[in-house]
Amino acid sequence: MTREERIARGLRVVRLGHGANCSSIGSVVDTLFASAVVGGAILAAISAAVAHEKRVVVVPARPAAKEGEAVPAAAADGERAKETDEGTP
Amino acid sequence: MIVRYESWGAWVKLEETAALVALDQDGARAAGLDGEDAWSLPGGGPSAPVEVHLAVTGKCAAGCEGCYLDARPDGEEPPQETLLARLDALAAQGVFTVAFGGGEPITRDDLGELAVAARARGLTPVLTTSGLGLSDARVARLDAFAQVNVSYDGAGEAYASVRGFDGARAAEAAIERLARAGVTVGVNVVLTRQSFPHLEETIRRARALGAREAQLLRYKPAGRAATLDYLARRLSVAQVDAFVPTLRAIAAEHACDEGAFHVRVDCALVPFLSGDASLAADALARFGVFGCEAGDRLAAMRVDGKSAPCSFAPPADDAELARWRAYAAAPDEPCASCTLRPVCKGGCKVVSSFVDERHGPDPECPRVRAHRRASAS
Ligand code: SF4
Ligand code: SF4
Numbered sequence: 254m255t256r257e258e259r260i261a262r263g264l265r266v267v268r269l270g271h272g273a274n275c276s277s278i279g280s281v282v283d284t285l286f287a288s289a290v291v292g293g294a295i296l297a298a299i300s301a302a303v304a305h306e307k308r309v310v311v312v313p314a315r316p317a318a319k320e321g322e323a324v325p326a327a328a329a330d331g332e333r334a335k336e337t338d339e340g341t342p
Numbered sequence: 343m344i345v346r347y348e349s350w351g352a353w354v355k356l357e358e359t360a361a362l363v364a365l366d367q368d369g370a371r372a373a374g375l376d377g378e379d380a381w382s383l384p385g386g387g388p389s390a391p392v393e394v395h396l397a398v399t400g401k402c403a404a405g406c407e408g409c410y411l412d413a414r415p416d417g418e419e420p421p422q423e424t425l426l427a428r429l430d431a432l433a434a435q436g437v438f439t440v441a442f443g444g445g446e447p448i449t450r451d452d453l454g455e456l457a458v459a460a461r462a463r464g465l466t467p468v469l470t471t472s473g474l475g476l477s478d479a480r481v482a483r484l485d486a487f488a489q490v491n492v493s494y495d496g497a498g499e500a501y502a503s504v505r506g507f508d509g510a511r512a513a514e515a516a517i518e519r520l521a522r523a524g525v526t527v528g529v530n531v532v533l534t535r536q537s538f539p540h541l542e543e544t545i546r547r548a549r550a551l552g553a554r555e556a557q558l559l560r561y562k563p564a565g566r567a568a569t570l571d572y573l574a575r576r577l578s579v580a581q582v583d584a585f586v587p588t589l590r591a592i593a594a595e596h597a598c599d600e601g602a603f604h605v606r607v608d609c610a611l612v613p614f615l616s617g618d619a620s621l622a623a624d625a626l627a628r629f630g631v632f633g634c635e636a637g638d639r640l641a642a643m644r645v646d647g648k649s650a651p652c653s654f655a656p657p658a659d660d661a662e663l664a665r666w667r668a669y670a671a672a673p674d675e676p677c678a679s680c681t682l683r684p685v686c687k688g689g690c691k692v693v694s695s696f697v698d699e700r701h702g703p704d705p706e707c708p709r710v711r712a713h714r715r716a717s718a719s
Contacts, residue, residue: 256372263369265351268362268630270604272557273468273491274530275395275443276653278640279557279606280631283598285621286590291599292629302359303373306343310464313346313390313436 261300269295344464346436347380348389355438355466360488362392362438362630390435391638395653397645398425398456399445404472407506408532408567408575411653413445418645422452426459428643433463442469442487443653445645448476454483461486470530473516474509481523491557492516494529495537496544503536504561514551521552528555533611534575538588545592549603556592556603560610563696564654572696577614582708585611586618609633609640609652610690613707616682626685633686637666654692666691669701676713677703 254262272279284295344355351366352375365373367381400417402409432440440460447453448471460467466488473492484490494513495501501510513529520527529548531541545556563572577585589605596603607615612633615621632639637651637658644650648657651666658666672678673688680686688694689704703710 259372260365260369263351263366263372264363264628265366265369266362266364266627266630268632270360270555270606271439271466271468271488271526272555272606273441273470273487273489273528274557274559274606274608275397275441275447275468275470277559277562277608277610278393278632278635278652279559279608280612281604281629282589282607282615282631283593283596283605284629285625285631286593287599292625296628299356299359299361299363302356302361303343303354303363303365306356306358308343308357309375310344311347312344312464313434 257297257300257304260303261296264296264300267296267299344438345375346389346438347375347377349380349383351381352377353392353438364630391437391635391641393439393441393640394432394437395441395443395640395642396425396428396432397444397643397653398442398447398453399450400645401449402444402446402472403449404446404474404505404509405507406472406504406566408504408561409565411445412565417445419445419450420645420647422456424647425456428647429456429460429463429465432643433465437465439466439468442467446472446474448480453480454486457484457486471516472509473513475512476516476519478519478523481519481525484520484525485523487525489526489528489555490520491528491530491555492520492553493532494544494548494553495532495534496540497547500537500540500544504532504534514547517548517551517553527553528557528606529553530557530559532559532561533577533581534561535578535581536575538577538581541588542592542595545596545605549596554603555606557606557608558611559608560614560690560693562610562654562690562692564692568696576706579711582614582706583617585614586621607631609635610693612682612686613689613704613710616680616686617708623681623683623685626682631685633682634670634688634690636670636691637663638670652692666701674703676709680709682709 269281346353352370355362399419402413403415457467469487469490495504497510502508642650642653650657670687677688691701694702697705
């Protein structure tokens with residue numbers, strides 16, 4: 254199985270688009286009416302996008318390490334996140 | 343990608359493709375992600391919302407009859423430092439999307455700066471506006487927003503039937519102006535008994551003006567709309583039954599499967615999808631349809647800084663939030679045994695609280711109506 258196929262198998266939820274409503278949460282529904290072929294193509298495209306994005310930012314920032322503990326790579330002093338360009342093999 | 347580990351895997355917000363996905367642990371590992379301690383801790387409890395609605399002003403001169411916030415021209419407006427601190431807090435929780443609302447957000451001169459500040463914190467800012475007073479100069483300051491939606495309930499009469507004044511022309515001009523400036527623009531269409539018959543024409547017109555998405559919203563009994571008039575404005579039973587066929591017709595007309603235009607429904611409209619038995623719960627879940635996520639994946643921050651389960655709900659402390667989540671996790675029949683419950687979560691609590699005076703099954707859902715008819719006979 255390819256890496257993208259493994260990602261596709263692990264996809265639980267795909268929410269397309271940003272939406273821009275400030276009062277209630279919106280969800281794209283036209284995908285529900287698309288054919289199985291189109292639905293499968295959307296999931297494959299999203300799996301490929303996950304596989305190919307290189308920059309990885311982890312949120313929220315983990316708490317700073319206590320004295321004597323190793324500082325995890327992800328921790329940062331009050332910053333939101335760990336950032337790396339090596340998140341994908 | 344922006345990653346938030348959860349006990350079950352990870353939420354991943356893609357940066358090059360507009361999408362938020364949930365990966366289980368195996369899928370996350372395949373993507374090169376390792377949840378480390380998040381995956382080994384037992385339980386986990388409720389995690390942070392994925393989306394927060396942030397009221398940046400209580401000011402609005404439009405005076406819409408059904409305003410859910412009761413916004414007014416002299417409404418409260420928090421200083422910029424206060425809003426920056428709120429953005430800091432949301433970023434620290436791992437929230438992904440911040441939807442700026444009001445009042446009318448474009449009344450703030452520093453709106454563009456606030457969007458840039460949200461971006462700098464790793465948040466995705468989006469905006470809802472009435473479009474009233476949206477000049478080219480103001481549009482030029484909105485480029486940090488990932489998307490801007492204009493409230494547009496239809497041309498002329500349809501708009502006025504929802505808001506009590508004809509702001510359609512201003513909304514149309516705003517849609518055109520935003521699209522011309524290269525801003526991703528959508529429309530918010532509130533569905534009432536009066537606007538629903540015009541829906542297909544409304545979407546046609548919005549798309550012709552440059553909108554790339556239509557967000558359909560259920561009319562809700564909150565703020566100035568929490569009156570008996572709600573009963574005359576909510577969708578009729580026949581309109582609720584026509585909802586899914588209408589969605590299908592819109593999706594076909596606009597070739598949504600080719601991706602150039604999308605249709606969204608809000609959380610409160612999800613119960614109406616139950617009228618079509620062919621829509622399976624697992625497909626809804628897979629394509630990220632969110633029902634009542636109040637106090638769970640969704641939260642609202644009011645202009646006074648108080649948190650609420652959603653924009654239509656009153657402010658809530660932790661105990662009240664727990665009550666909202668507890669009902670969604672274990673609703674009454676027919677929701678308890680409904681196949682759509684994992685997605686729908688019992689329907690809109692704002693509606694049930696108004697109509698039935700309690701958190702209960704959504705009284706306007708086709709399945710709840712059928713259940714009540716059967717129980718009564
Ligand atoms: S019966 Fe309840 S859970 Fe099912 S669709 Fe209706 S409101 Fe939602
Ligand atoms: S109560 Fe639930 S369904 Fe209703 S508007 Fe709020 S989040 Fe949406």
